[in-house]
Amino acid sequence: MITLTGGKLKLVEAALRLCTKSRSLTSLSLREVAREAGLNPNTFYRHFRNLDDFGLVVLGHLAGEMKQAVRELRQSAQTHDQAAHDTVRWVFGYFQENPAATTVAVRELNGPSSVLRRALENQLEASAREMAEDIIERDLVPGLDTATIHEISQMTIRYILFRALEYVEKPEQRERIQGETERFINRQFRGALVESTPLETLASGVPNESR
Amino acid sequence: MITLTGGKLKLVEAALRLCTKSRSLTSLSLREVAREAGLNPNTFYRHFRNLDDFGLVVLGHLAGEMKQAVRELRQSAQTHDQAAHDTVRWVFGYFQENPAATTVAVRELNGPSSVLRRALENQLEASAREMAEDIIERDLVPGLDTATIHEISQMTIRYILFRALEYVEKPEQRERIQGETERFINRQFRGALVESTPLETLASGVPNESR
DNA sequence: TTGAAAAGTATACACACGTCTACTTAAAGC
């Protein structure tokens, strides 16, 4: 991660500030950002070639921050249930403390700039891979093949991000969102373990005897 | 649903056309839309008070279309697995045939305009409710309480929409996305049925192969 | 048939934008 300084940093931070106030990174104007940063519009050109370039730098800045944060997470509990609970709690806590980063990420993931979208997708995939490897290494979900763990990890990352905006914006619903997300994860893994068991068998209360 | 005619319809359709080409509804300009529609910019004011008003009408238009489409879906197979498969296939087919509507919906769901976001959320919730009631009425997932069915329905609707853009934009990955979505749904419902069973018990049940 | 309402157009204004060129100030290397 390249640490930003001076005017460059000022501009990036200004953009994040603007994004938090219900704007989308892609829709920011050069002059708007410069104004917010307290700089002359032309200073922008001293640091960035154009707005797409700028967007990538902003995303890179966020990615660096987030990666470091995720690395710190690499401890926590033993069982899967505990891990899911702690991780979800932790991730949402991170969202809460970094509303700008969260908002930007969610918006641009589906935003109109394909360059930014690609960049974000790659980051998410990397996070998902990290999560999956962690689960495998620590054998948190025994009996599940690695491919499925990877798939579910990716879905989970996506789902969490998808709910991040709601979480940030609606403080009174945070408990609910957190609970739903935990249940989501648990159901995914549990469901995968009994994927080939007929629904009726599961419904009749005998979870592991099948056929 | 109010059927649009004449210039009003032309403007809405123009906006959807523009949105498909990597634009976001919120970022459209009045003149841009009018130009695309082949009308004078001021004609816009004959039909809409401002751009927010316009956005709501566009969303309403889409909602009407979609609702009718969903109603047509209200038949399909008996078992849950079959229903999930058919429904997913059908919904994604709808996305494919209506890329503009899909793109707009996904973008604005996380977009910067809170007015549009609210409107979309309400629509999604309505769809989720409809889906849940359908599952309950036809007893597709026996042994699951209605609250959980509602919760999973909502998650499913969200998840599907979240993947819609990817589906529309990457034709070569459609099979994969569809498969993942089906597995997602199955795991959710199956997982919910064995929610209180310890992971180890499920893992030792051996309905599928492990390691 | 006529006349009012709706739909569409023409022109114009002030403003914000991205970008260009030219100038000034601050940092850094020798």
Place this chain on the structure above:
DNA sequence: GCTTTAAGTAGACGTGTGTATACTTTTCAA
């Protein structure tokens, strides 16, 4: 200390924008 380079500023350009006023055409019911 001097010079080269980076960072920041000033002013100006053409263009696109939202919107206001005034005008023309179309629609359609009395």
